[in-house]
Amino acid sequence: MTRLSRRRVIAIFRKELRDYRRNRYMLVTMAVIPIIFLVQPVASILSLPAAAAVPLSRKHELIYMLGIPALVPALVAAASIVTERQQGTLEPILTTPLRREEFVLAKALAPLIPSVAISYLVYALFVVIIELFAHAGIASALFSGHLVIAQIVFTPLIAAWSIWVGLAISTLSNDVRAAQQLSLLGNLPVVAVVVLISVNVIHATAGLALGLGVALLVGYRVGWRVVSALFDRERLITGTRD
Amino acid sequence: MSATPDRGPAISAKGLTKRFGDRVAFEGVSFEIGYGEVFGFLGPNGAGKTTTVRTLGTLIAPTSGSATVAGIALAPENGVEIRRRISIMPELPGLYLRLSVRENLECFADLYEVEDPDDRIERSLRAVNLLDRERDLCGSLSKGLRQRVALARALLPDPQVLFLDEPTSGLDPAATRDVHELIAGLGDSGVTIFLTTHRLEEAERLCDRVAILNTRLRTIGTPNELRDRLFSKSLTVKTVAPLEHPEQVFAGLPGVEDWRQDGDGAYALAVSDPAVAAPATIRALVAADADVLWVAESRHSLEDVYLELIDHHEPVAQP
Numbered sequence: 001m002t003r004l005s006r007r008r009v010i011a012i013f014r015k016e017l018r019d020y021r022r023n024r025y026m027l028v029t030m031a032v033i034p035i036i037f038l039v040q041p042v043a044s045i046l047s048l049p050a051a052a053a054v055p056l057s058r059k060h061e062l063i064y065m066l067g068i069p070a071l072v073p074a075l076v077a078a079a080s081i082v083t084e085r086q087q088g089t090l091e092p093i094l095t096t097p098l099r100r101e102e103f104v105l106a107k108a109l110a111p112l113i114p115s116v117a118i119s120y121l122v123y124a125l126f127v128v129i130i131e132l133f134a135h136a137g138i139a140s141a142l143f144s145g146h147l148v149i150a151q152i153v154f155t156p157l158i159a160a161w162s163i164w165v166g167l168a169i170s171t172l173s174n175d176v177r178a179a180q181q182l183s184l185l186g187n188l189p190v191v192a193v194v195v196l197i198s199v200n201v202i203h204a205t206a207g208l209a210l211g212l213g214v215a216l217l218v219g220y221r222v223g224w225r226v227v228s229a230l231f232d233r234e235r236l237i238t239g240t241r242d
Numbered sequence: 243m244s245a246t247p248d249r250g251p252a253i254s255a256k257g258l259t260k261r262f263g264d265r266v267a268f269e270g271v272s273f274e275i276g277y278g279e280v281f282g283f284l285g286p287n288g289a290g291k292t293t294t295v296r297t298l299g300t301l302i303a304p305t306s307g308s309a310t311v312a313g314i315a316l317a318p319e320n321g322v323e324i325r326r327r328i329s330i331m332p333e334l335p336g337l338y339l340r341l342s343v344r345e346n347l348e349c350f351a352d353l354y355e356v357e358d359p360d361d362r363i364e365r366s367l368r369a370v371n372l373l374d375r376e377r378d379l380c381g382s383l384s385k386g387l388r389q390r391v392a393l394a395r396a397l398l399p400d401p402q403v404l405f406l407d408e409p410t411s412g413l414d415p416a417a418t419r420d421v422h423e424l425i426a427g428l429g430d431s432g433v434t435i436f437l438t439t440h441r442l443e444e445a446e447r448l449c450d451r452v453a454i455l456n457t458r459l460r461t462i463g464t465p466n467e468l469r470d471r472l473f474s475k476s477l478t479v480k481t482v483a484p485l486e487h488p489e490q491v492f493a494g495l496p497g498v499e500d501w502r503q504d505g506d507g508a509y510a511l512a513v514s515d516p517a518v519a520a521p522a523t524i525r526a527l528v529a530a531d532a533d534v535l536w537v538a539e540s541r542h543s544l545e546d547v548y549l550e551l552i553d554h555h556e557p558v559a560q561p
Contacts (some may be wrong), residue, residue, distance in 0.1 A: 011352030015338065015345070022340040088336040092395065095299055095330040096353040097322045234302040238262070238293075 016110030053137035069159035073115035077166025078183035157216040164223025252434040258307035282449035329401035335392035339381030354399035366394040386417030482533035
């Protein structure tokens with residue numbers, strides 16, 4: 001792959017973050033899903049009696065919190081390129097020396113940072129609330145070292161994967177809402193795996209974690225190449241191809 | 243603004259063609275533009291002007307033909323190198339409306355990897371008289387101001403070739419005048435400007451040469467050359483009262499090829515050279531004891547040329 005310019009990647013990345021901060025729609029998109037993912041389990045766990053600690057310790061319920069990095073960046077990434085097309089900002093950007101690999105990489109990094117930060121924040125908030133307000137024994141039944149490590153490691157990996165899915169769909173779409181809905185659908189397999197692990201249908205083992213981690217890392221590399229290849233200047237500018 | 247390479251033309255196109263499926267955007271377009279030239283590209287809607295700009299700007303690939311832009315062959319592998327040397331201001335400003343003027347320019351200064359971006363941004367803003375608005379969000383600016391920000395953005399990389407696609411489209415007269423002054427200033431400072439426009443008076447005022455495109459290139463030349471190529475030169479004569487024997491006054495005058503009465507006391511003279519015909523005509527009128535109101539050279543506007551070419555579909559021979 002051609003040598004990339006760090007300065008150009010940072011320029012787009014910084015522009016994206018500035019835009020997120022002032023975009024109410026984007027802020028709401030980033031906030032709603034984490035709130036749903038936080039409130040529902042907090043309510044159900046706080047209502048559990050102390051006797052529920054033993055069966056709880058045999059499950060991995062908190063793994064389902066990985067749904068946040070699967071869904072939030074998918075929505076943000078899906079809006080990313082199609083919005084630029086609709087607002088007419090894509091053409092001026094593409095008249096600069098920016099390479100498509102640089103543009104796509106910056107577009108991927110921009111939602112990754114806030115999504116991962118929000119996911120970690122929500123998880124930390126959840127831990128604090130459970131430690132402070134749940135029945136004694138519930139917290140220790142819920143949290144284990146390997147679950148926390150899984151959360152920390154898989155959050156950015158899943159977020160990156162869902163971003164590539166979202167960007168691929170955004171590159172091919174003409175409508176923001178359609179792109180976001182398709183992106184959510186495209187990421188449902190990841191959410192399904194997470195849910196099946198959390199309810200013990202798929203047994204969480206170190207081997208499984210390693211396998212999934214490697215698969216996501218490979219997917220990350222492949223995703224960059226695939227989305228870069230899909231990023232066709234001519235089609236994006238004119239809506240058609242020679 | 244830019245160092246002028248002393249090799250070849252700034253832009254050269256040979257038989258350039260772009261088709262989208264069966265639809266021809268433009269076809270067989272050939273021209274050369276020198277460094278420092280302000281070149282007007284005129285044509286009706288759908289003539290292929292914007293597609294030509296996008297093609298030369300490496301945004302879309304030509305179907306056939308060849309071109310060089312800023313001395314570099316137009317080819318997919320040269321896209322980045324060409325885009326380093328040129329700048330395009332599209333018809334729509336395409337600004338990030340939630341970002342300030344300065345933040346927009348910072349982003350593009352980094353995309354062009356300009357040295358000393360703060361200084362370059364300040365110079366660009368000063369050039370468009372927007373230094374005092376740099377902190378304003380672009381979404382809060384009027385259409386005219388947004389157009390000026392887009393122009394400042396196009397100036398950032400100090401381009402060798404600047405493509406301006408309908409830069410005054412939708413602007414009020416005052417904003418249009420400001421943009422005209424800017425373009426004239428850039429032309430004076432040696433930037434090669436490729437200006438597409440619908441405004442014929444704009445092209446006539448700003449451009450060294452113009453080309454008229456209607457899918458195919460209809461003609462190319464200076465506004466005066468196009469006028470001379472399409473229309474014969476003429477003088478109009480107006481006297482207080484009709485001449486008793488106009489045939490005796492106008493026939494055989496040096497430089498006068500033909501004449502006709504064009505109203506009461508009004509005459510139109512077809513001439514080969516107004517500089518020869520006008521003094522001879524005045525002398526003849528005085529000798530005939532005519533009360534002369536005026537003798538003037540009739541000038542066809544670029545609009546006349548444009549309408550003549552767009553209405554008639556045969557290309558006009560180029561020199």
